[in-house]
Structures are given as structure tokens and as C-alpha cells.
Amino acid sequence: MNNADSQRNEYDVVVVGGGAAGLSAALILGRSRRSVLVVDAGEPRNAPAAHMQGYPSRDGMPPAEFLAVVREEVAAYGVELVRDRVTKAVPDGSGEFDVALAGGGSVHGRRLVVATGLADALPDVPGVAERWGRDVIHCPYCHGYEVRDEPVGVLYSPAAGIHQALLFSQLSPDVTLFLGASGEDALTDTERRLLAAAEVSVVTGEVAELVVTDDRLTGVRLADGRVVPRTVAVVAPRMTPNDSLLTDLGADTRDTPAGRFPAVDPTGLTSVPGVWAVGNATGPAEQVVNAASAGYRAGTTINMDLLLTDLDRVAAATE
16 A cells, blocks of 8 residues: 555545445556556555455455555556545536545545445444454355355344345255344235245344354354354345445435435446445445446446547537
8 A cells, every 4th residue: 555645636536435335446447557446544444354245356355455455556557645534525516526635635536436445333222243254144145155054043134034044054954043123024825824834933022132152153042041053144234335425425215125225327427417326335235246236337437428528629629
């Protein structure tokens, strides 16, 4: 990572966020010979995970190693990377932006890519936060195969419903759904039939804590003292986009099953001209491979946008 003192002041594109989405946008823009600055706060969402899955040719790679490789790739195309945080982006009146950095000073970007991800608010159950990313997981596609055939406990969430329990039943014959405070009334008759067909056990009663023995999850303890042996717990975090930059700019939002997220078109363009949002900043289901794809699409679109803008200026000056 470069430091702030080595930066120039003006860029074609400022990318806020150095995860898969932001770096992917930076990569294609760098290859298009654009001047690009990536401002990375160094807080990737998947940092607690030991490995990432589902990315062709990188399946099982540690997230930190993946990001290090991609940073080297983008730097080879002249992209600048700085460890810092963007505190504000202000339109300059010409369709471009002045971007303030927490470390001091500011830079100018003709276009912005916001790839700031989201924050996971975990259920307030003792043991969940401590085991998060290890034997407490949330996504069957990200981590399910690695816990195949293990005793899985799904902590029910009204937002996720029985979705997680049904998906994990494909991966393990021993799945238990803990209804917790929601109780039996949370389930519809259709959901009960589906759970029975999937051979998912259902346990009622408040969940008190996760039981950990010798640094391994061993069970789920209920408030009445019962312990149901489990080696994996599945939870549904409340996902909130890190979108303060976008909301400050007046970007529109949209409703999703996980709450309100920035509204974008298929290329990632927000309602604010010149501002794109990509990756988990735009929705909860952007796994690494999807985030990288979104960054690529935004990068190619921005390059063409800048090219046409410049050619229009040249054409107007010669008329």
C-alpha cells in the first residue's frame, strides 16, 4: 500500500473500498490506462473466514492471500492503492468529485466507485461472535460443503425463515432448527411440511448460549438447561450496507429481503451521475465471485463513459 504522501491529487476514478469488487473495477480501469486510486480501509467482510469458496481457480484460497495477489495485479497497471478511509465525497459542480480522506487532505476523481461492503450484526447469543467464521457460519454456498455430514444447528431468524435449514439439509442428514423466542407459531403449515420432508428436526425453547469445549463448538444450550449436541451453528446476521457516502450524496435506495440497499442499474450506476456502487454495498448476496463480476462491469462502463465525455469535448472544441 502506498501512503498518502505519495499520491497525486487528480484521478480519472477514485475507488472507495479494496475488496474483490473495488479491486476488480480498478483492474479493468488500470488496463484501460486510466489513472485510478483505490482507498482501502483494510476491513474486508470475509476477514474472519479461513478460506473462500466458489471462485473458479481460487476455490479454498484464504481471503487475505486472494486480496494480496489482486493488489499486486492492479498495481502492475499503475493503479495506486492507499490504506485510508474516505470521509466525504462532494460534487464539484461539473459532474466530478472532491474526496476527503481521514488521513488528511483530499483527492479529485472524475468518477467514483463505492465498494464499501456491508456490516454483519450477529445474533446476541453468547458464543456466536467468538466462533463467527469458524464453526458459526451463515451461507451454505460459502461454507456448507466444508461442514458436510456434521450435526448442524440453525438458529431461526424471521428474516431468513427456514431457508437456511432447508439448504443445509442438502449437505448434512443431521440438521436441527432452533426456533428460540419465535416459537412454533413462527412456522406456517407449508413450512412444517417442508421441514418434515427434509428431515429437519425442530426444537423449541429460548437459546441461551453456544457450548464450546477445547476450542470447538459442541452444542447449543437452551434456557431450560437442555444441551443439543451440534458441531456447527448457522445464523442469519442482520446485514447493513456501509453506504453513508452514497446517502450523503443523495443516492436512491431500494427494499430487499435484507433491508434497504443502494439502488443501482445492471452496471452498478447509482441515481447520482458519475457514482457507481458494487459488491456487498449493493446487496447481501454478492459473494466474492459475484462482487468481482460487478466490479468488472462497472469498470468497463466507466471507461466508456469517460471516453465518450472526452471525445464530446474534443468534438465540441473543433466545431
